Amino acid sequence: MKLMKIQFRKKWLLYSIGLIGFFFLGVLIFIIMVYSGVWGKLPSTDDLKELKQAQATLVYDAEEKLIGKYFVFDRMPIAYEELPQHLIDALIATEDVRFYDHSGVDYFSLGRVLVKSILLQNESSGGGSTVSIQLAKNLFGRKNYGVLSMPVNKVKEAIIARRMERIYSKEEIITLYFNTVPFSDNTYGIESASRKFFNTTTKKLTLAQSATLIGSLKASHTFNPRLFPERSTIRRNVVLQQMVKYDLLSDSLAKLTSNEVLEIDYQRFDHDHGLSPYFREQVRTQALLLIEDLQKPNGDKYDLYMDGLRIHTTLDATMQEYAEIAMHKHMMSLQRVFEGSYGKYAPWIRNESLIRSKIKDLPLYKRLKKNGLHEKQILDSLEYKSDRKLFRWEGDTLLNASVIDSLKHYMKFLNTGFVALDPQSGAVKAYIGGIDYESFKYDHVVQSKRQVGSTFKPFVYTAAIESGMLPCTYFSPEQVTYSAYDGWTPTNSTVDSLDSIYDYSLKYALSRSLNTIAVKVLMETGIDTVITQARKMGIKSPLPQVPSLALGTAEMTLLELTTAYTSYVNRGIPATPYFIERITDKFGNELWSYPKPTNQSEAFSDETRQVMIEMLKATVNEGTASRLRSRYGIMNEIAGKTGTTQDNKDGWFVAITPKLVMASWTGNDDHRIGFRNTAIGQGANSALPMIGLFLQQLNKNVVYNSVTRARFILPSEDVALSLQCEDMQPKSFLEQLFGIDNPEKPKKKRKGFFSIFSSDD
Template sequence: MFEKIKLQLLKLKNIPRSTLKKWAIGLPAAGILLSVLFYLSIYWGMWGKIPSEQELKDLKQNEATEIFSSEGKLIGKYYIFDRQPVLYEELPQHLIDALVATEDVRFYEHSGIDSRSLMRVFFKTLLMGDESSGGGSTITLQLAKNLFGRKDYGHLSIVVNKLRESVIAGRLEDIYSKDEIIGLYFNTVPFSDNTWGIESAARKFYNTTASELTLTQGATLVGTLKASHYYNPRLFPERSLARRNVVLSQMKKYDYLSEEKYAQYKQQPLALEYQYFNSNEGVAPYFRSQLKKDVAAILDTLENENGEKYNIYRDGLQIYTTLDYDMQLLAEEAMTEHMSALQKNFEKAYGKWAPWKKERLITASLEQTEQYKSLSKAGWKQEKIMDSLHRKVEMQLFDWGKKKMVNASIADSIQHYMKFLNMGMINLEPSTGAVKSWVGGINHKYFKYDHVAQSKRQVGSTFKPVVYTAAVEAGIDPCTYYSVREVTYEGGWTPTNSGEEEDPFVNYPMAVALANSINTIAVKVLFDVGLNNVLDQAKKMGFPPNLPPYPSIALGTAELSAADLAGSYASFANGGKPTQPYYITEIKDKYGNTLVKFEPKVAKDHAFSNTTRQVMIEMMKATVNEGTAQRLRYKYGLNNDIAGKTGTTQDNRDGWFVGITPNLVSVTWAGADDPRIKFPSTALGQGANSALPAFALMMQKMNKDPQFKEITQARFEAPSANVQMMLDCEPMERDNFLERLFSKNVAPGQNDKQEKEKKGLFSKIKGLFKKKN
């Protein structure tokens, strides 16, 4: 080795001094020239376009669209990058101090570039090949990186990107003040969980605004900037806490924090209040999903000042809704509490004979999947397709209380999810139609289908109040008695009653028949008032116009959504006027300018008289006090003023409950997504058991919260003396001896006309006896 070195030195001795002198001058000069040319090549955009000063002045960043509740609480966002701007004046001083102390202590002294650090990076990386040299980034350089990102230039990536950023940083310093640069930095820097900007980070991790961040909260977020994933406070709280304390130490070191305050703040916990804003998590995910569709349609009709369409993902819009944040949370809690328990009872009732375990049903469901259709289209045979769909892989499956990782096939997944009951629940303000809460299903990540707006199911007995409303409007006395006896109508249709067999010689007035949801009487009332009159009444109440024009509609064969029912039932609590459910009040641009406003859509005309309205409210209060919904009283202990109606469809496929209070109308549906799967018994599937409890639990929770007293403590007005007299009748009457005797001569299954003629004859006979007396 030493011999080789000696030989090289001997060779150098033989080189003339003039030549060595030229090399000594020429090599550094060449290096400098190459460096200058290299820098100029970057400056002139040969390694990628450098933004001009004008482009930097016109900085535009994608901004998340925010969704607000009626109280102004943030309930969600639509975004590509979760970014929300904030003014420099709104940033607390301790947040700025934490950033400067940790990231760039000489920020106010340099012009955007730390020359010494930059030269170190250049020479170490370029000349010595040390790619880990790093460092040199000022806040302004980091801002340049945040704004325009970095590209891959191979081994020269760090050098090229750093020099590009230095050019941009210089221009930024020429255009913006130091305060403006701090503001731009906080609005563009990436935080943990794909969150961009301090405002979005404050809302996500602490459920507050940037201006309200405490010193320790701000230090935590600033601490994540070193490595947003590694120091993610949600995923790695201990690591994040240690990093936060480093930031506090830096603040103490540079006199932004006293020794005493440092010791105090260092002991405080992270205390996150994490908020989920993605489409599947957080508050009201089904509502936000429907809202996005509606807002997108609205934006298609609007243009900005440049004649361009607004973009919900990048234009930083503000959407204001009618949703009550706290009521929404209570509704979701009530749904979870009830449905998790109902699911256990549902599966236990079926046991090993569950329909979702039948191969025929599983195969039929598999044939409807996109995977099956795609493979079938590709020419695969049935057997090969089924083998593919039964191949097991590791996947995550939803279950109440947990999410489990299992080895399962697509067929296993289909079978697993087929068994789940689902729910839809909407609560609205009857005077305006303003939607206060919206629960579209049990879990948006695994069950996307919305059971408030999208799902249309048979409504069962919840349609009966429409029939009785039409009857009262037509002048039929609420105390008119109807026989419970079954009648066969034209076409061989014989409506029957569910539950225990009724005494065929008992007659009930309409008020009792509605409270106890007696099918045979509902149909008889429909025939008395006329099918067309019932359909007209439904139309006046805001029901969709395409209702099936058949007598069976009295028993709820119409397929409607929960939202359809809610707006129509609002008429009973809104002076006889139905409303259309609405939930968007205003949309603003990112500058706060109103783009569009929405007002309640309340019908101009009354759907029925005030007398009829009072009669129907009293009849539906009886449903709660003595009828099919009385478990609201004896089981859930609710003393609120509540009118309501339960509903159960044929074969126990759907359970419904409509609850009416003076200031809130609630509609709840429960059932399986697959209509081939029904409840195994009426006891389990009836609306009073499957749907009503979610409403009951929500009301229990609201009763405990004083902020809802305008709803929970509201009382219906007392019925007029005339209405009280109209409803003053015995709850039942039995046929007398002659009626029973005559009934024996009447063949079972008589038609309705015969039934009415018989009842008319008996009425005349009774009248004769009364006159004689």
């Protein structure tokens, strides 16, 4: 019996040894198979020496401040010297405490994983991943091989890790790891994570911030500091304790840091959010065209989203911030007044024909119609309610709403555009294309063309002065019916019947935006002459050859209009707006730079320029834009012009200072929805406040003293003398009695016309 037991034990021992031997032989064969490429070719040593990872293209403002990125993977590489020691220590203590002792693979841990994965088929076996192995995973990803996915991928990563350890130093491995490791919110690399979650660079990370980011590596969603701050704090403290455990941090400092409240300063660098999204979209569009013909040293084309380019723009991030604050404050208030003025009779509530036409314009409606659905079926589908995120000024909200509910919701919103240009260079310094890029992609600076109202009048007066008309020429404000143009009669809203006993100077007529006189000046100067003048000032949009042109019935973009106004402070030359200063590769080598315009022609004489500046200053000092002084306290040297179009559909304001030209527009995207009354919709109320609020902030910042305290050059003695006349003068007795022109005044050419009427502003 005893002999039988001994024999049984020997057999069992031999069987066990054979089984173990068979297992290790199987493992060896399995490793050889992976090594030989049965499950795909492994990267060679040469491949690993030439590691190339997709890098985000970085967008900077004029002061080298990062304002955005274009990327497939949000990654910003940095050097080893930029990694704080406490960040490295946190990684080692948490992820690979024997990092400096092994050659890329922790064999004991890897063996444990292989046993669990192959014998026990436990996909959650975990462990065994050194920093080098994790780097291999970050660089080459994982593929699906069915039930063998985990062991195949683990062995591949181990082989790659060993190869990398033979090529790169430990410091280089650490650097590669930090530049490729994925953090929360689809963020790749420590520099991108530092900027996104804490609005700082890696070099400036605090101990608490470093521990927070390292802690999130265990599960980037579970320990996302933005979504789960409490959970992230607990994980951060675990990292700190690991550092204490391995003598990489003192217990006292760990306790002190553990008591810190987790504070993130989240920065969105995705396309829809962050600073200046409309500007960044313009830059992206232009950059794609600029790099199209550029080639890398090897002849390949550059990829905007993967080659880590550096785009240096004209934007001033601080000005942009001020502009966005001003826009938000003004438009939220204006929206409230706008909706209140309509009350329960709002067109987005009561105007069924308007709502129905908007529904039929929906892409979804057209698609369902094309698929053969009947009208009732389509409407039933569009009435189906589900959770939708809707824009509100108080903050986006999630509501149970249908497509039609959403349509009505967005119909009511006023939109806006704002731009600030350096008039000497044309550099775009601040740019707002709309109230919210995520909800309203349409850019109201370069895409939207609207009637410009009275902001066109300065071009009429410029043409008149340039043609020889004296600033002290007087015109009657009386209405004239232009019979040749269907009996059209322009009117004024600011001059009553008693004023018919006076004639007004050009300066007064422009500053008060008198429609009747603007038309008379246009007719006397000549429509073609005015159009030619506008073209010289940079206006490229179609200009109707009718007298209504004087009242701004032409449609153009906000940027186009602003460009023309720059000529008043740029030696009579319209500046060419531009967005990008230069583009470099990731090493700093310049690939493209903005070619400064040369041989530009003056649009008008310097004498005309001086006269127009003085007349436009009067608009701000005493005319339609005077609330810039009275309500907003703007005492800067400034000239400008307000504008309002027919039925209060559009409000405009253009402001000119010696160093900055600004323009703003407000209105509803649907031309059928206007402001309820002129008091709300006039440019002085709907558009001017945005610039007033912007300048208030700019004036408080001493950094911009050179801009805000700049003064216009005094007009020459001859120009000053030409402007020395009364704003108004009484008509002669015959003129008052019979409406006969004073024979000493130049005869006015009068022609009637038919056109849409643009109210004076």
